[in-house]
Amino acid sequence: MIAANLDTLSPDQLRDAVRVLMAELASKSADIAFKQATIDKLAHEMAILKRLKFAARSEKYAEAFNGEHKSLIDETIDTDLAALALEIEQRTPSKDKVEKQQPRRAVLPSDLPRTVHRHEPDSTACSCG
Numbered sequence: 001m002i003a004a005n006l007d008t009l010s011p012d013q014l015r016d017a018v019r020v021l022m023a024e025l026a027s028k029s030a031d032i033a034f035k036q037a038t039i040d041k042l043a044h045e046m047a048i049l050k051r052l053k054f055a056a057r058s059e060k061y062a063e064a065f066n067g068e069h070k071s072l073i074d075e076t077i078d079t080d081l082a083a084l085a086l087e088i089e090q091r092t093p094s095k096d097k098v099e100k101q102q103p104r105r106a107v108l109p110s111d112l113p114r115t116v117h118r119h120e121p122d123s124t125a126c127s128c129g
Contacts, residue, residue, distance in 0.1 A: 006014065 009017065
């Protein structure tokens with residue numbers, strides 16, 4: 001630690017104090033640089049996502065994401081879609097296993113008597129007017 005009165009320190013003690021302060025400054029600078037890089041990365045990702053969601057679809061914009069400029073987000077989406085397609089294929093029953101289901105109830109005989117009941121209202125005049 002640095003003494004409150006620098007005049008009482010020897011030259012070696014002053015050098016040691018400066019080394020300690022420089023080491024602390026270097027570690028804090030590295031921490032600040034890391035945090036700033038993280039902030040910049042997140043801001044860039046947000047800008048890309050906002051552009052994907054809200055920007056007008058133009059040929060120039062579409063060309064920016066083709067070939068070498070394809071973003072990691074697009075690659076992740078492609079792999080997720082491929083995994084989902086594989087899972088859907090695995091869970092979909094094959095056509096060999098699906099049999100046509102026969103009705104469980106037998107057809108009614110044609111000689112049964114049929115009665116038709118019609119339910120007519122008492123009055124067709126509207127009470128509202």
